[in-house]
Amino acid sequence: KQWLGDPQYMTGALVAVGVWRQIPYVMILYLAGLKNVPLELIEAANIDGTTWWQRFRHVVLPLLGPSTIMAVTISIIDSLRSFDIIYVLTNTKARAAEVLASYMYSSAFHYQDYGYGSAIALVQFMITFLFIIIYVSNSLKHEIQR
Incomplete structure (x- = not known):
């Protein structure tokens, strides 16, 4: 069965490819965030008798907030430029998996409506x-705090 040609499965397949593409970068961001968690805080929580879940939820997870903001922002930016995945993996005339970038492309080049395609762009x-701007301001804010 052609799961990239079937509109019922196309969206799920494209989401899986997009997530697969983002996992390494997001993991690097979270590993960098975990390196910045002070071991003293985890040891203090351990001495206080917390479970591993309480340490993670109340100590580690709040300190991963900046990494989460960066990962979400980068993922949103990457999803806005997801034209390449859709163009390569699907039929470009199939509207079941259309995002803003592929809609811009089809408006400008398939339907020769260059003004509308430019407006979408x-x-x-x-x-x-x-x-x-959100990404850069968040990066600068955390750079100044260091």
Whole structure:
């Protein structure tokens, strides 16, 4: 069965490919965040008699907040540019897996509506730029705190 050609399975398959592409980068962000968790806090919580779940939930997880913000922001930016996965893995005329980038491409090049395609590109740029500003400001804020 052609699961990338069937609209019923196409979205799930594309989500799986997108998640597969993001996992290494997100894991590196979380490993860097875990390196910044002070062992003294974990040892103090252990001495206080907390379980591993309480240590994780109340000590480690809040300290991973900056890494989570970075991972979510990068994932959103990457999902906005997910044209390549859809274009390579699916039929470009199939509308079941259309995202903003593929809609822009089909509007401009399949239907020769270049003005509309340009307007979509501008909206996508503005949305992406908003998340880039969030990413950079978060990076600078944490750099200043160090």
